Amino acid sequence: MAVRSVSKLVEQGFEAVEKEILECKDCQLHETVTNKVISKGSRTPSVVFVGEAPGKNEDETGVPFCGRAGKNLDGMIEYMGLSGDEYAVINTIKCRPPKNRNPLKSEIKACKPFLEAQIQLLNPKVIILLGNTAEKAFCDGDKLEWGVPKAVDGKYTLLKIYHPAALIYQRSRIEEQNTLIDNNRHLWELE
Numbered sequence: 001m002a003v004r005s006v007s008k009l010v011e012q013g014f015e016a017v018e019k020e021i022l023e024c025k026d027c028q029l030h031e032t033v034t035n036k037v038i039s040k041g042s043r044t045p046s047v048v049f050v051g052e053a054p055g056k057n058e059d060e061t062g063v064p065f066c067g068r069a070g071k072n073l074d075g076m077i078e079y080m081g082l083s084g085d086e087y088a089v090i091n092t093i094k095c096r097p098p099k100n101r102n103p104l105k106s107e108i109k110a111c112k113p114f115l116e117a118q119i120q121l122l123n124p125k126v127i128i129l130l131g132n133t134a135e136k137a138f139c140d141g142d143k144l145e146w147g148v149p150k151a152v153d154g155k156y157t158l159l160k161i162y163h164p165a166a167l168i169y170q171r172s173r174i175e176e177q178n179t180l181i182d183n184n185r186h187l188w189e190l191e
Helices: 006-012 014-023 056-061 068-080 105-122 132-139 164-169 173-183
Strands: 047-051 087-091 126-130 150-152 156-161
Touching (some): 014 105, 047 068, 047 105, 047 132, 068 164, 068 173, 087 105, 105 132, 126 132, 164 173
Parallel strands (some): 047 087, 047 126
8 A cells, every 4th residue: 555645645746646546556446346436516615515335326427425424414504605616525545445335444544645635635614524424534533512612723714514415314304403503603603
């Protein structure tokens, strides 16, 4: 596995990071992937949503959150009042694990420099972690409370909310998710 420098990736910019992701063979996932999934949305967002791993639809299209979970995410974004230039969507890993299994620690580690470089290049005010897998990948073992913001080194604020796929199977959580969003609107709404 190559050791990638986050600062070098950031220096090279978005296009170089995307090229490196497309060429990456640092874990076995590149052997079974159809399309690597890099990002969608603004390059100057105030909010970045971090998902876990691409699913079947994402693998087919190369676009994050384009299936049923994506429709839920679109609904959340609309509920939050964000316009297209105010958000971006990325995943902790860029290749679909076989049979939609959870990403392995080694796969998360292999993609972590890409995730960190994307965050630095996007430079958001708020990073919304969609579910526990995104939290584990991004926070290196730190636990966040659902819907409780955490300021990080004056750079950005982290917020963990439910993954949009969880809301497909637990419709009762939609109201709870909306409450988490309502309680944190001050993080992304302009004053």
